[in-house]
Amino acid sequence: MIAIICSVIVIAGVVFEFVSHRPIQPRRHLKGVQIVPLLLTISVIALVLSPAIGLIAGGAALILVVVDSSHKGEKLNFALSNAWSMVLDETATRISSLGDPLPIAFFAAAASLPKSLETLVDAGAKNYQLTGDFQAALAPLIARLGPGSSTETLRMLASLTSVSTSEAQATLAVLSERHREDHNLTMELQAKLSGAKLARAFVVAVPFFLMAIGVIIGGGIAPYLTRLGLSMSTIALTIITLCWLWADRYLAPLGHSHTRTQRRSKIIDLMNWTAP
Template identity: 25%
Template sequence: MIGGALAVCGALGVWLLVTAHADMSLVPRRWSSALGASPTASPRRLLLGTLSAVAAALAGWTAAWMLFGGFIAPALIAACSAVMPGRSTAARRRWRTAQSRQAWPGLLAEIRIGVAHRNQSIPAALFAAGTGAPADMRHAFEEAARAWVLSTDFESSLRLLKTSLADPTTDAICETLLAAHQIGGVRLETRLRGLAEAAHAEAAARSDARAKQAGARFARGFVALVPGFMAMIGLSIGRGREAYQAPDGQWLVAFSVLAVIGCWLWAGRIMAIPQRKRVFLL
């Protein structure tokens, strides 16, 4: 098992290094998502994701074999463990995106002040406000500002910003700022204030929804750990390990693991906060 996993990992690493300058859109989207990377991720990130998945699978196999013995239960738990690093990385990315989205009301307020009181243009006010953006957003603003300085093409600079942040709120704000820059008007300050209020209302509604779900999310994680503790306690009761190693015990453990995973995924699905779809992609 370990030798085969290491051989597969080594072959995959060689392939990723050879294709380092190739078009990574050829990598399947489902594969990159399972590894916690975006479809356009670099070969290095894909390799690190693959190594993390292999290490998690080996750890899951070892722990399950020590608890239950046999083959069926360890194989199932190893398969489930392999996807955990990717899901954890994706969850952290979603959390950072949610935190960054909450910064837009303050950024829009800075843009409005720059336009109305400092006589700055919309591009200058946008990129000046971007210097105070959160760390996860600042790099995208720096790239867009660099493109603006080199080309003075506000539309292409905003396209670069939208691509880097990949967020529906950013898409809507960038399109509104582009229209305001191209059309202009005497009510520009009022429109910017309304845009900031809309972004603030959306961020507040999402924060309130997450706060209301805090107890349910804690219960979801706690309940998922209970079967593991019960399985460990079962080892000290009578002939616990021998019962787990029996064919019937292996199948019952596998069924229990699948039931816990199904309930976990179902609970996450019904608690998911709806995300707006990106519509300004061109």
């Protein structure tokens, strides 16, 4: 029965990873989902050697996939923080230099947004051409992004269609500067946390490396198949998973559900935080 449960968990982890994978930007650091293949391999091997270890490893793989899926929106928000300044600056330039209406200028400049939003941007541009309703054209994009600074920016843009060109340009300049400040703060935070991210990777890599050395020196895996060995291995895998999830809570990219004020406050708090 335990072997069947392990198999279900392994298959569920693979399916969830395949369905939820939507590349947003290149990964620069070791993420939770990159540990999944290792854990799935361990769980498959453990089905033959020890169903208990397979259950823990497969469960850990599934948990890490779910955690990584929840971070996809956070990664999109990080990519947007870099793109918004360019989009807003180009929109202001098109309004002043080319005399384009704000909606047309925005959709032309929105090519700088992440590729994952390209379909929604194109659909919004076509919607505006047909209806002339800028707010309705932005609605699908707002729904996709959810609460956050990007949504606030889109709603502000929708309200600028009724103001003068000079006022719209001034507002766009302010919004651009705010996004630039937020992105710089986020980049500084990421730099400060890079060492901690490397340490988090070692939390997972070192125990498995030591286990492999132990198998080589000990002449086989027989000690791990005893009741004590299985119990200690199960406890160790559980602790490793919990440590990864605990560290991920502090090292994950900033959530996309935060407003600009909450986002800046969280960045500053994390930058000033020191381990006890």
